[in-house]
Amino acid sequence: MVKALPAEFYQTFLSDAAKERKPSPIRGLYPLEAKPGVISLLAGKPNSTTFPLDGVKLTARDPSSSSPVEIEIGGAQLQEGLQYGPTAGLPCLLEWVYGLQELEHGRKKGEGWRASIGSGSQDLIYKAINAIVNPGEPVLVESPVYAGVLPMFEALHCEMIEVDTDAYGISADSLRKVLENWPASKPKPKVLYTVPYGCNPTGMTATQERREAVLALAREHNFLILEDDPYYYLYYGIGARAPSYFALEAQQPEVGRVLRFDSLSKILSSGIRIGFLCGPEPIMTVIDMHTAVASLQTPSLTQTITYAILNAWGYVGFKKHTESVSQFYREKRDVFESAMKKHLNGLAEWTSPEAGMFIWFKLVLNSPDGEDDSEALVRTKAYERGVLALPGTIFLPNGRKTAYVRAAFSLLPEPDVNEAVKRLRDTILDARQA
Numbered sequence: 001m002v003k004a005l006p007a008e009f010y011q012t013f014l015s016d017a018a019k020e021r022k023p024s025p026i027r028g029l030y031p032l033e034a035k036p037g038v039i040s041l042l043a044g045k046p047n048s049t050t051f052p053l054d055g056v057k058l059t060a061r062d063p064s065s066s067s068p069v070e071i072e073i074g075g076a077q078l079q080e081g082l083q084y085g086p087t088a089g090l091p092c093l094l095e096w097v098y099g100l101q102e103l104e105h106g107r108k109k110g111e112g113w114r115a116s117i118g119s120g121s122q123d124l125i126y127k128a129i130n131a132i133v134n135p136g137e138p139v140l141v142e143s144p145v146y147a148g149v150l151p152m153f154e155a156l157h158c159e160m161i162e163v164d165t166d167a168y169g170i171s172a173d174s175l176r177k178v179l180e181n182w183p184a185s186k187p188k189p190k191v192l193y194t195v196p197y198g199c200n201p202t203g204m205t206a207t208q209e210r211r212e213a214v215l216a217l218a219r220e221h222n223f224l225i226l227e228d229d230p231y232y233y234l235y236y237g238i239g240a241r242a243p244s245y246f247a248l249e250a251q252q253p254e255v256g257r258v259l260r261f262d263s264l265s266k267i268l269s270s271g272i273r274i275g276f277l278c279g280p281e282p283i284m285t286v287i288d289m290h291t292a293v294a295s296l297q298t299p300s301l302t303q304t305i306t307y308a309i310l311n312a313w314g315y316v317g318f319k320k321h322t323e324s325v326s327q328f329y330r331e332k333r334d335v336f337e338s339a340m341k342k343h344l345n346g347l348a349e350w351t352s353p354e355a356g357m358f359i360w361f362k363l364v365l366n367s368p369d370g371e372d373d374s375e376a377l378v379r380t381k382a383y384e385r386g387v388l389a390l391p392g393t394i395f396l397p398n399g400r401k402t403a404y405v406r407a408a409f410s411l412l413p414e415p416d417v418n419e420a421v422k423r424l425r426d427t428i429l430d431a432r433q434a
C-alpha cells in the first residue's frame with residue numbers, strides 16, 4: 001500500500017480562487033438520492049421520458065476481429081446518457097478509467113488519487129492550472145511547450161520559467177539549474193508542465209532516467225507535475241516504453257505530486273471530447289467544483305457512448321486498438337521522414353520522433369547574421385508556395401526567434417507529403433539565395 005501525501009499538504013498548492021470555490025448547493029446533495037427508500041424531490045432534472053430519443057445504434061471496428069461490433073444503447077443505459085449525471089463523470093466510465101490506470105500504470109483506485117472526466121484533457125488542464133496557480137506566480141514549463149497552455153498562463157500573468165528539452169525529453173539538468181539558482185527572496189514555482197510522450201511540438205519522448213530525475217527534483221524542491229500525456233498511446237519507438245510519471249511516483253515513499261492528464265482524442269475521437277485527470281483528492285475536489293459551476297458536467301451522452309465502445313472491446317481490445325493506431329502513425333512518420341531525407345538533406349535538421357504526430361525541424365538557412373528565423377519563411381514564403389506549417393516561435397513562452405518549424409504528419413497521403421516537402425525545399429533554397 002503506497003503512502004499518500006496528507007490533505008493539509010495541498011493547502012499551499014491551492015490557488016486563492018480554488019480556496020474560494022464552494023460545492024454546488026444542489027449537486028453536492030445528489031449522492032443522498034441513492035439511499036434506498038428515499039423519495040427525492042431534490043434535483044431539477046427534466047423528465048427523460050419526454051426526450052425524443054429511444055435508442056442509439058453504433059457500429060464500431062472490433063480490434064480483435066475483422067467484423068465490426070454492433071452496439072445498441074437503450075433502456076437504463078440510455079436514460080443515464082440522456083440525463084444530468086455526476087460532476088466527476090459517469091460511474092461506469094470512471095470505473096473503466098480505474099481499471100485502465102491499474103493495468104497501464106500500476107496505480108490502484110483509492111490509493112492516494114481519484115479520477116474525473118473532462119471535455120477533453122484541455123478542459124481539465126485549464127481547470128487544474130486555475131486550481132493551483134495564482135496570478136503572477138512563476139511556473140515551470142518545458143520549452144518548447146504545447147501552445148495550447150500558453151494562453152492559460154498568460155491570462156494569469158504568470159512568469160513562465162523555461163526548462164530546456166532535447167532529444168531525450170525534458171532536461172533534468174536544466175530544471176536543476178533553474179531550481180538551484182532560484183533567488184531566496186522569490187516564491188518558488190508550484191508546478192511543472194510537461195508532455196512526456198511524443199511532445200507537441202517537438203515529438204520527443206522523455207527517457208525513464210529523465211523522468212526519475214524530474215520526480216526527484218519535484219520532491220526536493222516541492223512542486224507538482226502536470227503530466228499532460230495525450231500521445232502516450234501513440235508510442236511507436238523500438239523497445240520498452242518509459243513508465244509514466246504517474247507510475248514512477250508510486251515507487252517513491254509518497255504519492256500525490258503527479259496530476260496525470262489522459263485523452264481519448266487521438267485514439268477514439270477528438271470530437272467526442274473525452275479526457276480524464278487522475279490526481280490527489282484535494283485538487284480533484286476543487287476541479288470538480290469548477291466544473292459544477294462552469295458546465296455542470298461533461299456531457300453524459302458522450303460518456304455513455306465512449307463507455308459502450310470501450311466496454312464492448314474490453315481492455316484487450318483497447319490495447320489492440322491503440323497498438324494499431326500507433327503503428328499507423330509510425331508509418332506516417334516513416335513516410336514523412338523519408339521525404340525529408342530525400343528533399344531536405346542539408347537544408348533542415350531533426351530528430352526522429354518515437355511517438356505522436358509531429359516532426360520538429362530546424363531550417364538551415366545560413367543567414368548572414370547567423371540567426372536563422374523560421375517565422376517569415378513559414379508564414380509567408382512557404383505559404384505563397386502552397387505549404388503551411390507552424391513557425392516554432394509560437395511554442396516558445398517568450399515568443400523569441402527560432403529556426404524551428406513544426407509539421408504535423410498525421411493526415412497527408414504519401415504524394416501530398418512529397419509535394420509539401422518539395423515546396424518547403426524550394427522555399428528554403430530561395431531564402432538561401434536571397
Ligand code: PMP
Nearest residue numbers: 120121122146195200263265275
Ligand atoms: N495537450 C496536448 C499536448 C495536446 O497536443 C492537445 C491536443 N492538441 C491537448 C492537450 C488537448 O487535447 P484534448 O482533445 O484531449 O482536449
